Amino acid sequence: MEGLGDARFRVALAANGAGGFDEACREFIRIPGALPNGADPTKLVKNLCANYDADELRFNATARVPLGAQIMGSEPWLLELAARHLATEKSAPRIDLNCGCPANVVTGKGAGSSLLRDPEYVYACVKAVADGARGSGAHVTMKLRSGYDDSSLLRENLLAAREAGARFVSLHARTRAQGYSGRANWEEIAFAKDVLDIPVLGNGDVTSPQRAAELLRVSDADGIMLGRGAVQDPLIFRRIAATVSRDAQGVVRVSDDVFEREFEVELVIDFLRTFAAEVFKTENKPNGKRGSGVQAQELETFKVGKIKSIVKYLFAGNPNLLPHMKSVMQLDPTKTSAEDVLRTVETLVRAEWQTPQNVLVDAFSKRNQYT
Numbered sequence: 001m002e003g004l005g006d007a008r009f010r011v012a013l014a015a016n017g018a019g020g021f022d023e024a025c026r027e028f029i030r031i032p033g034a035l036p037n038g039a040d041p042t043k044l045v046k047n048l049c050a051n052y053d054a055d056e057l058r059f060n061a062t063a064r065v066p067l068g069a070q071i072m073g074s075e076p077w078l079l080e081l082a083a084r085h086l087a088t089e090k091s092a093p094r095i096d097l098n099c100g101c102p103a104n105v106v107t108g109k110g111a112g113s114s115l116l117r118d119p120e121y122v123y124a125c126v127k128a129v130a131d132g133a134r135g136s137g138a139h140v141t142m143k144l145r146s147g148y149d150d151s152s153l154l155r156e157n158l159l160a161a162r163e164a165g166a167r168f169v170s171l172h173a174r175t176r177a178q179g180y181s182g183r184a185n186w187e188e189i190a191f192a193k194d195v196l197d198i199p200v201l202g203n204g205d206v207t208s209p210q211r212a213a214e215l216l217r218v219s220d221a222d223g224i225m226l227g228r229g230a231v232q233d234p235l236i237f238r239r240i241a242a243t244v245s246r247d248a249q250g251v252v253r254v255s256d257d258v259f260e261r262e263f264e265v266e267l268v269i270d271f272l273r274t275f276a277a278e279v280f281k282t283e284n285k286p287n288g289k290r291g292s293g294v295q296a297q298e299l300e301t302f303k304v305g306k307i308k309s310i311v312k313y314l315f316a317g318n319p320n321l322l323p324h325m326k327s328v329m330q331l332d333p334t335k336t337s338a339e340d341v342l343r344t345v346e347t348l349v350r351a352e353w354q355t356p357q358n359v360l361v362d363a364f365s366k367r368n369q370y371t
């Protein structure tokens with residue numbers, strides 16, 4: 001997610017005061033639609049999966065958030081090989097098949113949400129992943145949108161996933177054609193619950209405990225998956241876990257926010273510091289070389305850029321912080337060190353932090369990147 005969907009962001013979210021989620025999934029590993037000429041398939045898959053680390057969110061002997069792997073592709077035998085490698089060599093607890101990515105560069109090659117045009121193809125691909133994971137203990141799951149151009153095949157696609165061995169599905173209740181426009185249609189999650197006898201996680205536009213509760217009320221989903229909301233509110237999972245519950249009659253209730261302002265501010269600062277500590281571990285800029293003063297400056301610029309990338313979203317949902325965004329973005333890494341940028345941001349958060357409002361960070365959709 002624009003430099004945020006990397007290990008540093010996940011670690012900062014899961015560590016210290018943030019957390020509150022049961023499990024996370026890494027961004028997709030793209031498996032090619034055909035074996036490149038002369039390539040050795042085993043080596044290819046090994047290289048593609050090299051950066052996946054099932055223990056990325058293990059903090060000590062007892063504190064661990066399971067991290068699933070996600071693969072995206074359209075060639076069943078290569079998907080099977082990748083799933084086998086992830087399950088047996090990399091100990092992935094879960095392997096998710098991406099049937100949601102709407103990017104043309106992906107769908108043009110038949111992967112991601114393109115699979116949803118043909119339920120038989122969905123079946124073949126999920127089955128390939130299940131065959132690859134068989135006997136390993138890794139769960140196979142599928143992430144999907146409600147359809148490609150429309151949701152007319154939703155039922156068939158859901159059933160195909162289940163027949164092929166998916167243990168649960170996560171449904172982003174928009175079609176590929178919708179991109180990120182309008183609101184996610186949570187009724188489609190309710191539909192998936194009616195169709196399936198395996199768990200359904202609802203996804204799309206959850207930015208607060210109130211919206212999490214509303215999704216659960218509308219759909220009766222077994223759980224919630226969320227993406228963009230966590231970029232602007234690192235406490236969102238914890239906030240939801242602490243305040244949203246079902247009573248004995250199954251009625252979804254939201255209690256008052258559990259955080260005192262001061263406590264909340266400290267948690268956000270914990271998150272920022274953990275993120276920065278992960279960034280500061282970087283010894284050489286990706287693609288850069290070690291050594292000279294110029295390269296040291298490049299590294300500092302990289303670190304400042306990473307902190308700014310967090311600030312952009314953290315400040316977006318906070319009316320009191322928003323006016324300070326520009327001044328932070330203008331900090332010049334040749335004049336202000338990453339440590340000083342972090343201190344400036346901390347001071348602002350301490351003075352101005354408010355519980356984020358229901359604002360969806362929509363910079364992604366405007367850039368037409370993942371959309």
Ligand SMILES: Cc1cc2nc3c(=O)[nH]c(=O)nc-3n(C[C@H](O)[C@H](O)[C@H](O)COP(=O)(O)O)c2cc1C
Binds near residue numbers: 370
């Ligand atoms: C920048 C960006 C990167 C994403 N990367 C992935 C991905 O690798 N795999 C995936 O299944 N979904 C990915 N998604 C989609 C999200 O998982 C989620 O389905 C979508 O953002 C809607 O949920 P939200 O409203 O909670 O953000 C990505 C979304 C964005 C904005």
